[in-house]
Amino acid sequence: MDFSFSREQVMFKKEVIRFAKKEIVPRVQEHDLNGEFDFQSFRKMGDFGILGLHFPEELGGGGADVVTTVLAGEALGEAGVDGGLTLAYGAHSFLCADTIFRHGTDAQRQHYIPKLASGEWIGCMGLSEPDAGSDVASMSTTATRQGDTYVLNGTKMWITNGPIADVAVVYAKTDPDQQHAGISAFIIDKGTPGFSAGPPLLKMGVRTSKTSELVLNNCVIPAENLLGNEGEGFLMAMQTVEWDRSALLAPFVGSTTYLVKKCADYAKGRVQFGKPIGHYQAIKRKLADMRIFGEAARALVYRIAWCKDQGRPLNHLEAAVAKLFIGDWSLPVTNDAVTLHGGYGYTHEFDVERIFRDTRLAPIGGGTSEVQKMIISRLM
């Protein structure tokens, strides 16, 4: 076993942290309070090379491996970038762009990837539905072949980047009589007649990411917008799980490092009963539990990333273990961070309050903790 990163990877992570602290973090609180997506920062992430990091250079990407890509996600969290922006980045780069890159034709890649990698276009993925979350096979959205077109009908729900996306990868049943085998994936461009996004949903956390439903009402798209072949959609959706369990979890790991530092700084400066509260063992305990969580989570995430770099099929059990641990254990840690700050932690003045709200999504998004437990118990 070898847990080391290359010198280049370590340097790159530092660069991402430096970039994020300078270009993104100063506006994070403002955007969160206003519930606004930070287009400027997103575009800067594209310019810096983060959005297309793992795509080939000829398509405008950085040619990086998965571990390096995950390091970038950790770095964003460590710098203090909010969960909304990192979620938007994940939905864009991995759930949308990567699916097109992996399963699209050369023409589709050439058309979409450079603009998605630069951030000129924003992408989203439409999988969940109002009545079909983790139970993907019960989706009711349909795609009916009519000559050289498909006609899509249905509603997608909880779509990160839905209201702002230029491109969507949407899953629909081409064979409603089939379960998983009847699902196919399609690329839909913004402005396509019959395709619309609902108003942004008001959310508890990750407020800078815009989430909505997507409505497909006799939406007609060219047949060449089919990704891969009919019936391959479920496997494509499952491949995004690899990213869900590595790059999308990485910001939580980085965010914990950020929290430890923020809380330690506060504890050193906040004096009660004649001494900094950092001198009390109860405070040290909270800091210790934060660090322990962060260190424990790190190896789980990089294990998935490393396996993906080796070209191994996803080990669903290991992936679910990573998701379950980070989902469930991140909550007490962020809760402690708020408590450690006392009344200040309850206000918008201190970003621990935002991190607490953002983290609440961890055991929900990308498959709830309960779903992870179902997966693990079936596979063990």
Added chain:
Amino acid sequence: MNYDFSEEAEKLFEAIRSIAATAPAEEDLAGATVDTISAALREMLKTLAGAGYLQDGLAGDASESAVNQMAAMETLAGQARSLFLAVEMSTRVLGRALARWGTGATQEQWREGLLQGQWIGALALSEEAMNVQNDPLATVGSRKDGRVVVSGGKHYVINAPLADKIGVVGLLDDRPAIFMLDAGTEGLSISEPVPTMGYDGIRMADVTLDACVLPEENVLLPPEGTPVLDLLRQWENEVLMAAALGMMQAAFAEARDFAKSHRSGGKPVIAYQEVGFKLSEMLTLYQTAQLLAYRAVWTLKDQPKEGAALIWCAKVFATEAAERVAGDALRILAGQGYRAGSASESAYRAAKWTQIGGISTEIARVRIGDQALGYAPGR
């Protein structure tokens, strides 16, 4: 980066599994005499020495070797709980001190004897007043006519009633030292074995030194400035981490196998979410603790300060997870698990020691917190 074990490492684990399978069952050691346990331990030490297990990872080996060793320790701990702890305290702690700091023929002889499995060793460290700040040791030696006279008292010394050689940690010339005493040394007395909640097959006792006289060459004197107490605890922490991983491995496997085979309401109990989900949480804790422990020992080689902090993190996480995993296993196993002889019941009791021994989880958290705050330890 590489998350796979080498083929060589896998062979070592297989060899350890075979050896551990020959160990007496935990319940058979519970009421056994000191002589019976001593015989079982000596047999185990010799077999493990033959497999190369005792000598590995003692002299600051490469990071990968340290991870392999941790995984091998976990393998042994999962199958031979008490004998594992006894073996490790003899070799991985006392033997390691000799490998690291030993000089001269006598110390070389001790080291060889322990690491070849010829002798049983014990390390006597804990004292009444030792705490987070490492209060000065009350066990003190003084030089007299070319010899050293040492007096003091130690508690909870694993292997003390069985040991041929006892390393007693104390002060000499105001420096931490390890006084190497033969079991029969005049003035050295070992209490009756202390009854314990768990680890039924180990024997621990209090040790009293009343003006014990030993030759100067029997004093292990690490170089000035060496954080001797911290290092000894760190090595013990590594052992206890592996012990905790082994407990989780055994308790989880017992509960999973039971849940797949035991039927209730017409289906295996694993099919019920209350059971399946509990097992999922157990496996998550186990795998997470495992990777954290591996990364901690891996980090030690090139980043000792960072590695030491990770060892505290891993020790806290793994030992607390072990209690929870064993407790949940008991719930799944129901009456089967509550019976003496169940791996989970035994692990549930033993897990407490893994939290107490070495650096306690409370003190470890204080240390981790101090490091985050940039405070000196124990402030």
